[in-house]
Amino acid sequence: MASELLNIGTSALLSYQRALDTTGHNIANVNTPGYSRQQVQLSARMPQGTADGFLGTGVDVSTILRSYDQFATGDLRTTTASSGELDTLSSLAGALDNLLSDQNSGLSPALGSFFDAVQGAANDPTSLAARQVMLSEGDSLAQRFQVLDQWMQDDRNSLAAQMQSEVQDVNQLAGSIADLNRQIIEASSRSNGQPPNDLLDQRDQLVLQLSGKVAVTTVPQADGSLNVFIGKGQSLVLGSAASQVGVQPRTDDPGQVDITLGAAGSPAVTITNFVSGGTLGGILRYRNEILDPAINELGRLAVEFGTYMNDQHHAGITLAGAAGQDLFSVAPPAVFPASGNSGSITVGFDDVSKLTVSDYRLQYDGSSWNLTRLDSGQSVPMSGSGSAADPFVADGLRITVGAGAAAGDNYVLRPVRAAAGSINTLVSDARDLALASPVRTAAAVTNTGTGQISAGTVTDSNNPAFQSVPGQLSPPVTIRFTSPTSYEVVDQSTSSVIDTGSYDPAAGADVFPTASGTDYGYRVTLSGNPAAGDTFNVGFNTNGVGDNRNALAMAGMQSTRLVNGGTASFNDAYGMLVANTGTRAHQAQTSSQVQQGLLQQAQDAWSQKSGVNLDEEAANLLRFQQAYQAAARVISVSDQVFNTLLNAVGG
Amino acid sequence: MRISTFQLYQQGVNNMLQQQVNLSATEAQLSSGKRLVHPSDDPAASLRSLQLQDRQTLNQQYLANLDTATSRLQQEGDTLSSTVDLLQRVRELAVSAQNGTLTGPDRQAIAVETKSLLDGLVALGNTQDANGQYLFAGYQSASAAFTSDAAGNVAYNGDQGQSTLQVSPTRRIAVGDNGADVFLGVPTAGGAVDSLFGIVKSFSDALSAGNVPSPDALTNIDAAINRVLTVQADVGSRQRAVDQQTQVNQSFGLVLDQEQSRVSDLDYVSAISRYNREMTALQASQQAFSKIQGLSLFNFLP
Numbered sequence: 043m044a045s046e047l048l049n050i051g052t053s054a055l056l057s058y059q060r061a062l063d064t065t066g067h068n069i070a071n072v073n074t075p076g077y078s079r080q081q082v083q084l085s086a087r088m089p090q091g092t093a094d095g096f097l098g099t100g101v102d103v104s105t106i107l108r109s110y111d112q113f114a115t116g117d118l119r120t121t122t123a124s125s126g127e128l129d130t131l132s133s134l135a136g137a138l139d140n141l142l143s144d145q146n147s148g149l150s151p152a153l154g155s156f157f158d159a160v161q162g163a164a165n166d167p168t169s170l171a172a173r174q175v176m177l178s179e180g181d182s183l184a185q186r187f188q189v190l191d192q193w194m195q196d197d198r199n200s201l202a203a204q205m206q207s208e209v210q211d212v213n214q215l216a217g218s219i220a221d222l223n224r225q226i227i228e229a230s231s232r233s234n235g236q237p238p239n240d241l242l243d244q245r246d247q248l249v250l251q252l253s254g255k256v257a258v259t260t261v262p263q264a265d266g267s268l269n270v271f272i273g274k275g276q277s278l279v280l281g282s283a284a285s286q287v288g289v290q291p292r293t294d295d296p297g298q299v300d301i302t303l304g305a306a307g308s309p310a311v312t313i314t315n316f317v318s319g320g321t322l323g324g325i326l327r328y329r330n331e332i333l334d335p336a337i338n339e340l341g342r343l344a345v346e347f348g349t350y351m352n353d354q355h356h357a358g359i360t361l362a363g364a365a366g367q368d369l370f371s372v373a374p375p376a377v378f379p380a381s382g383n384s385g386s387i388t389v390g391f392d393d394v395s396k397l398t399v400s401d402y403r404l405q406y407d408g409s410s411w412n413l414t415r416l417d418s419g420q421s422v423p424m425s426g427s428g429s430a431a432d433p434f435v436a437d438g439l440r441i442t443v444g445a446g447a448a449a450g451d452n453y454v455l456r457p458v459r460a461a462a463g464s465i466n467t468l469v470s471d472a473r474d475l476a477l478a479s480p481v482r483t484a485a486a487v488t489n490t491g492t493g494q495i496s497a498g499t500v501t502d503s504n505n506p507a508f509q510s511v512p513g514q515l516s517p518p519v520t521i522r523f524t525s526p527t528s529y530e531v532v533d534q535s536t537s538s539v540i541d542t543g544s545y546d547p548a549a550g551a552d553v554f555p556t557a558s559g560t561d562y563g564y565r566v567t568l569s570g571n572p573a574a575g576d577t578f579n580v581g582f583n584t585n586g587v588g589d590n591r592n593a594l595a596m597a598g599m600q601s602t603r604l605v606n607g608g609t610a611s612f613n614d615a616y617g618m619l620v621a622n623t624g625t626r627a628h629q630a631q632t633s634s635q636v637q638q639g640l641l642q643q644a645q646d647a648w649s650q651k652s653g654v655n656l657d658e659e660a661a662n663l664l665r666f667q668q669a670y671q672a673a674a675r676v677i678s679v680s681d682q683v684f685n686t687l688l689n690a691v692g693g
Numbered sequence: 694m695r696i697s698t699f700q701l702y703q704q705g706v707n708n709m710l711q712q713q714v715n716l717s718a719t720e721a722q723l724s725s726g727k728r729l730v731h732p733s734d735d736p737a738a739s740l741r742s743l744q745l746q747d748r749q750t751l752n753q754q755y756l757a758n759l760d761t762a763t764s765r766l767q768q769e770g771d772t773l774s775s776t777v778d779l780l781q782r783v784r785e786l787a788v789s790a791q792n793g794t795l796t797g798p799d800r801q802a803i804a805v806e807t808k809s810l811l812d813g814l815v816a817l818g819n820t821q822d823a824n825g826q827y828l829f830a831g832y833q834s835a836s837a838a839f840t841s842d843a844a845g846n847v848a849y850n851g852d853q854g855q856s857t858l859q860v861s862p863t864r865r866i867a868v869g870d871n872g873a874d875v876f877l878g879v880p881t882a883g884g885a886v887d888s889l890f891g892i893v894k895s896f897s898d899a900l901s902a903g904n905v906p907s908p909d910a911l912t913n914i915d916a917a918i919n920r921v922l923t924v925q926a927d928v929g930s931r932q933r934a935v936d937q938q939t940q941v942n943q944s945f946g947l948v949l950d951q952e953q954s955r956v957s958d959l960d961y962v963s964a965i966s967r968y969n970r971e972m973t974a975l976q977a978s979q980q981a982f983s984k985i986q987g988l989s990l991f992n993f994l995p
Contacts, residue, residue: 072698079697136733143732143739150743154750161754165761165858168826168834482832484853487878487886497854583854588826588834590856594865601751601862613747621740624732631733642707646700653697660990 046090046099047683051676053100057084058670060103065662068654076247078108078652080239108239111651114644116260119250121637121644123257123319128634130324134197135332135627141193142336142620149340149616152186155179157600163477164593168361173472180467184370187344191462194337195297201325201333202289202299208255208322209287209301215252216270216284219245223267224282230266257319273316276303286310294378294454298329332626335417338399339619341458344465346605347612348372349394354599357500358476358592363513363584365503366476366592373464375439375457385447389439389455395607396438401456404441408449413441416454477596478589480508481515481564486577493523493572497591498564498580505563515562518581521553523572531556534581547571705982712975719968728959742957749949751862752942758858759939765868766932769828772820773875773925779813780918783893786810787911790900797903804900808845811893815839815847818876818890829872831855838872839890845898847890849877860938866931870924879920882909889917 061082071077085104089096142148159172159179166172222245229238245268252258252270258278261269270279278285288310289299301317304310317323348370355366375389387404391397400417413422413436424434428443435441439457469475481498500508510516518534523545530542531553541556550569555561566580583589605615721730732739786803789795795803818839820828830838832854841847851872857865876889887895896910 136731139731139733143743150747154747158750158754161758161859165758166824167856169824478832482852482854484873487873583832583852585836586832586852586854588830588856589832589854594857594859597859614744617740617743617747620732620743621736624736624739627731627733628736645703649697649700650695653700655695656698657990658695660994664994 045680046097047680048677050098050100051673051680053087053102054673054676055670057082057101057103058666058673060106061666062663062670064106065659065666069656069659069663072654072656072659076243076250077654078110078239078243078246079654080106080108082106105236106239108237108243109652110242111648114648114651115246118641118644118648119253119258119260121641122250123253123323125634125637125641126254126320127257127318127323127327128630128637130321131328131332132627132630132634134201134324134328135623135630138194138197138332138336139620139623139627142190142623147189147193148620149183149186149190149343150613152179152183153600153613153616156183157597160593160597160600163475164590164597167477167590167593168587170472173475173477176475177467177469177472180369180469184465184467187340187462187465190340191337191344194333194340195463197333198297198329198337201329202291202297205299205301205322205325206289208325209289212252212255212278212287212322213284215248215255216278216287219248219252219268219270219279220282220284222248223279226266227282253320255320256317256322272303273313273318276311276313276316277305278303293381295456301326332623334401335399336619336623337462338401338456338458339615339622341461341463342397342399343605343612343615343619344462345372345391345397345458346394346615348461348465349391350599350604351596353503354592354596355476356503357479357595359478359480359583359586360476361473361478361587363582363586364474364476365480365508365512367474368468369475371464371466371468373461375455376460378454378456380452380454383448383451383453385451386444387453388442388444389457390442391438391457392435392440393438395605397458398437399458400437401454401459402437402439403452403454405452406443406447406449411443475593477593478583478586479591480583481566482581482583482586482589483566484579484581486579489572489576489578491523491526491571491573491576493568493570493576493578495521495578495580496565496567496569498566499591499595500564502561502563505561507562507564513582513584515580515582518579519562521566521568521578521580523574523576525574526572529568529572531560534579545572701985705978705985708978709975709982712971712978716968716971716975719964719971722959722964723961723968726959726961727957729957738956742953745949745953745956749946749953752946752949755860756939756942756946759860759935759942762858762860762866762868762935763932763939765822766928766935768820768822769869770925770928770932772817772828773921773928776814776817776875776921777918777925779810779817780889780893780914780921783807783810783896784911784914784918787896787906787914790906791908791911793905800900800903800905804897807893807897807900811845811890811897814890814893815841818847818872827851828869829875831871831873839876841890845894847888847894849873849888860935861942864938866934866938868931870928875921875924879913879917881916882912887913889920892917 061084064080064082068079083104083106084101087099087102090099156179159176163172163176222241226238226241226245229241230236249258249260249268249270256272259271261271263269263281267281268279269277269281272278278287283305285303285305288302288304290302290312292298292300300312300314301322302310303313314326317326349372351370352368352372355369358366360366375391377387377389379386385406398415400415402422403414403416405412405414411424411428411434413424413434414420415422422436424436424441426432426434428434428441430442433440433442439455479498479500481500483495483498485493485495507516517536519540520532520534521529522532523529526547527545528542529545531540532538533540541558541560543551543553543557545551545568547570550567553566553568554564568578600613601611603609603611603614605612610618718730722728729735729739729742786807790800790803818829819837822828826834827836827838830836830851833851836850838851839847839849849872853871853873855867855871856869857867860866878886879889879892881887881892892913896906896914899906899910
């Protein structure tokens with residue numbers, strides 16, 4: 043009987059020893075990330091049947107459980123992935139936002155200074171100093187385009203490097219999870235199915251860290267292992283084996299990498315489009331939704347600015363009287379053919395105001411060509427037949443298809459991607475700035491009427507009238523009034539009449555194109571009341587160094603709505619780029635804050651179930667200590683009882 | 694409900710961190726005086742601010758152009774008044790030369806002065822600006838507008854170009870007149886047109902020959918004076934237009950400034966009171982944190 047009591051006391055002593063140990067373990071791990079508090083499960087031992095009834099035999103520790111809620115843990119993973127994504131997105135977008143808007147590094151001030159310099163040159167077209175300022179400011183503006191582009195390209199490159207390092211982390215985590223899976227399977231079988239709590243906690247913590255990198259889904263297995271999937275069900279960890287995630291440079295997008303996944307020994311597949319969540323998801327979203335559109339938007343502005351400036355510059359003449367050359371270099375659209383293509387294409391710019399910020403895919407299905415926007419996936423209708431004489435025209439692009447195209451040929455077009463990075467000034471001598479107009483008009487001094495002729499504006503600098511003989515109009519013309527209401531246009535070099543026109547003094551008259559359609563690429567307007575015999579001459583602006591008409595036309599482009607289909611000025615277009623990026627950054631910040639709140643809630647929910655509370659542990663410590671002391675007392679009582687018996691018998 | 698010790702600690706820390714973020718944002722606003730520190734603070738207002746800045750820059754440039762226009766027109770106006778002064782002197786001489794009591798040698802003596810007046814007029818026609826450009830040569834401003842040959846005949850080498858400056862988004866003002874408009878095409882008594890120099894020269898030539906100048910000489914000189922006066926009046930009205938446009942641009946600049954300030958400047962009163970509020974909140978969080986962290990059952994265990 044006394045030995046029963048001894049056994050009972052001993053069982054209690056050992057059990058409370060365990061309970062105290064577990065409490066101590068809990069206290070020790072109060073700050074261990076991912077640690078779930080553990081509890082000793084006590085149960086009464088099997089009773090011993092006697093004639094007096096079932097006699098209790100003491101207490102046993104049936105198991106040690108961790109406080110764990112599958113849903114709280116799952117929720118924490120999901121919100122960690124979303125929060126990681128939005129956090130990354132928000133901080134990356136914030137940096138771009140600051141760069142584009144900075145008064146010193148943004149494009150706006152450089153654009154303003156350039157046009158100020160054009161006005162300065164217009165005020166003083168013969169001043170070499172004023173011309174030099176215009177050249178230098180043009181240079182600074184081109185530099186600013188390049189610097190902004192370079193910054194964003196660097197950003198892209200560093201994203202690729204960051205993805206590389208994130209991918210390494212993912213591989214390391216996946217490897218550790220696979221390793222833990224193995225340990226857990228072994229430990230469970232060794233301990234007759236008792237849960238290896240601390241190993242399970244460690245694995246949960248690793249999966250949580252993995253969720254911070256990329257969103258994952260998990261499926262627990264019967265043997266205690268956990269399978270982990272990323273993307274749309276691509277397996278990362280199966281039991282004790284982990285696949286390898288990698289990055290691979292893209293051939294159709296320099297500086298860009300794809301994410302690949304493959305089990306050891308099997309070929310890797312591209313999973314970039316399926317990856318979401320975590321820092322990787324955040325980087326991909328920033329790249330696709332904010333950075334690439336911003337690079338393209340800046341590139342489009344560079345193409346539009348360069349093209350419009352060049353066109354206007356062509357319409358002018360230099361100090362030496364030569365036609366204006368290209369002022370800025372404009373990179374042609376970049377084309378990336380797929381590796382198996384049989385044909386070829388040529389892509390150029392058409393009406394640059396119609397350009398979009400999207401990239402495109404051009405595909406041939408054997409009978410027709412299809413152009414698709416890469417940002418929206420929408421198909422873009424093309425006019426024309428694709429031949430050199432009648433090229434495809436769509437969204438400001440002109441596409442000519444070469445011979446030998448086969449079904450399945452496809453091309454990625456990035457029309458404006460490289461433009462901002464490669465814009466440069468092409469004029470190096472200030473005298474070569476074409477600030478004057480090639481056309482000069484004059485009323486004969488001997489005119490007796492009050493008729494006047496406008497100064498003349500160039501509409502097409504490629505017209506043979508300008509191109510045939512440099513430094514000359516071919517032909518120079520005289521407009522001679524044969525009566526107050528009719529005139530003839532005379533070729534000065536041959537004295538032959540080119541055409542005649544009728545004149546209404548109340549309305550004036552645009553001389554070109556003439557009634558029969560003659561057009562020399564410029565416009566002059568007659569007004570007032572000319573008398574019969576009055577003549578007006580139109581000739582080349584030889585030595586017209588004081589003429590600033592073309593400079594004024596170039597300066598006027600600052601506030602003209604030329605771009606985005608004629609809805610915005612250059613500065614507006616840049617403003618919209620800044621505002622778009624700002625809005626995206628703002629959205630990302632807001633969503634990130636909301637997600638931060640959700641993450642906090644998920645952490646709280648997990649903590650409420652699994653976290654250690656020191657006060658609770660202190661109370662438990664007290665409780666188990668008292669029980670332990672009582673058990674010790676039971677042992678000493680059983681000893682006394684035994685002694686009492688010994689004394690009685692031996693006495 | 695139970696709460697873990699780490700959670701309690703983390704909540705306190707998170708609260709303090711958030712208060713510090715708010716405080717630092719307000720501090721950035723206070724130190725810069727700007728409501729918009731980053732475009733993402735208010736993308737729409739940032740875009741507006743950028744546009745306002747662009748228009749202000751442009752407006753400043755128009756004001757600079759107006760300054761240039763003022764000085765150009767000033768120089769042209771001065772030159773034209775000198776021209777009128779010389780022509781008036783020619784006219785006085787023409788009136789006195791009509792006097793029948795004058796002898797041939799008397800007239801030849803007058804001719805000496807008229808010749809030098811003609812040279813003076815040609816010099817005025819060849820007035821150069823600060824950059825050495827000829828004011829009245831039209832577009833061909835690099836070469837002299839007028840040249841006279843050995844016989845004293847004056848030829849115009851310029852063209853009918855007129856330079857203009859942009860002084861508002863929609864307005865250009867002509868800042869010069871070509872020589873043809875000022876000195877050529879003066880209608881004469883005979884019905885033909887002649888240059889101002891031609892009129893003075895034929896009068897002067899008649900005097901040099903000792904002849905009584907034709908009565909038409911006076912009429913023609915008057916026509917020449919009128920011609921210059923007309924251009925001078927036109928220059929005067931352009932100067933007034935420049936003054937008006939300057940005022941318009943200046944007040945537009947003021948409006949832009951006010952609008953810019955409204956869009957992007959900080960309301961200091963509300964920002965400072967917010968700053969104080971946030972500071973109090975941070976202090977409260979810190980106190981609460983240190984109090985709560987001091988509480989533990991372990992303090993009471995023997």
